[in-house]
Amino acid sequence: MSVTLYHWEPNANSGKPMLALMEKGVAFESHYIDMLAFDQHKPEYLAINPQGTIPAMVHDGRVLVESTAIMEYVNEAFDGPVLMPDNPLERWRIRWWMKFMDQWLGPSFSMIGWSVFVGPMVRKRDPAELEAAIERIPLPERRVAWRKAISGQFGEAELAESRRRVAFGIALLEEELGKRDYVGSNGYSLADINIFNSTYSLPLSQPDLAGRDKTPNIMRWLKRVYQREAVKRTWAMGRTDLAHRYSLIMEGID
Known part of the structure; x- marks a missing residue:
């Protein structure tokens, strides 16, 4: 059996299959793709995933893409702890949260x-090199997104709507975690991996919306997830300041 994972930092999309593999105890060869250096749009990676998106996983010669689908594949293809419950209602609830x-x-x-974060980090580079890198992006919608991020052109209406959705989503998650210890189920599941990888830094990134007083259920859940051995090992693979947030958040929720 051979598993190779092409990924960036252990957060957002890349973190999903990283954590799933760690939870299942599956050994894998790690290939770090520096998203901020546009590694995902270089010929070597495009030969693996022509869409130029990350992560991608190769299992015994088969290439798999799309982070949530990879997680589900990992759960079903390998031995180890089961990350989906048997209960049909809980399975539905988990899938609902992952789609949400x-x-x-x-x-x-x-x-x-x-x-x-991404835009300010990247726009410091040579404009001609940036434009050449953007032109190599296979998907046109990703070229648009990169240009907006680099030039700071996300419209205020777009950002306001995103902030509204984040506030709504945090409130909904807080309510959900008041009903049970984990997202969508009574046990740790793919939903927790999925949601955690985008909410792991809420106390730092959204201090006006999340914290000990505002979202005690989320904070208890974050502490449970952060203390998992698979999470500790996964976040130890990070190379940027994103990984440093682990210790800062743990200090805040102890």
């Missing part, structure tokens, strides 16, 4: 993150 994150809330987290 992937299609509705996640893009809003992403837009805000691109605006305040």
